[in-house]
Amino acid sequence: MSESHIRPALSTDDAALGRLDRETWSPLHSVQPRQEPPFDPFFDSNHRPDDILVAEDADGSIVGYIRLVPPSPLACHQHVRQIQGLAVSGSARGRGTGRALVRAACREARRQGAVRITLRVLGHNKPARALYESEGFAVEGVLPGEFWLDGRYADDVLMGRSL
Template sequence: MTVRRAVEEDDAPLLAIERSAWDASSGFPSYLDTLQDTFFSRSGPEAHLVAEYEGAVVGYLRLQDKYQFPEGAGVLAINGLAVARDARRLGVASALLDAASAEGRLRGARKITLHVHSTNAAARRLYERHGYVLEGTHPDEFLIEGNYIAALDMAKTL
């Protein structure tokens, strides 16, 4: 397993992961309708760490400044983490989270935040194993497939 910064050539494999990785417990079903023909239409390669396993791109993590003003400097946000279905349970997400912490330290960040659906128990356990703690709960934040889902804010101090 290797983790590196994304490059333009990763566009097609990352788009394929994006189209297959999310379901109602982890993402927004309507999001798939907004996908374009390029993964990097939302944010460029510079915002992404990519995991490779046996020469194939198997996952990504989008790491960005959370705030665009000086008072929020030092806080990064994970705005997406996805692993190809056939590469799950291989440690891809853990490798990406470790790389995000290392990248955050290189950037001089003091904290990394993320949002996760309350229904995504596996992701919550993963984040907790990597030192993320619950900072806030937003009850009934989303209506997904007829059910109200809470949004959870988690963060890790570097």
């Protein structure tokens, strides 16, 4: 297993992260339609470099990212962080990159003062659910049939854990 280096995203990572996002798009995990050209920038006012951790291979290429944000702007909600995106390139799958990103997100959430971390995952995304469960996340709620994706209804599974 090759270790990836995890670091905060830089604004100069925009193009590489956009490519990775498009290359890894799948109805297994995305509720958004596949992006078509012209492509929007990866970073915008709601998706800032400060919210992203990236995984780099030894050659410096970006092979994964995780987005970690407060779940709302409410002051009473600032003790929680939420994972709102995780992607790993096909070349880095099976090497522990996703696990390293989840662990780094938990460390970063603790560093930011959070005591809880949550996420939402599609019910049919068994690989992601298994990863999160192996890292201590538990199902805390299910919204049955919340999305119509790829010709079928998909559950929205809410997961969380203490830090």
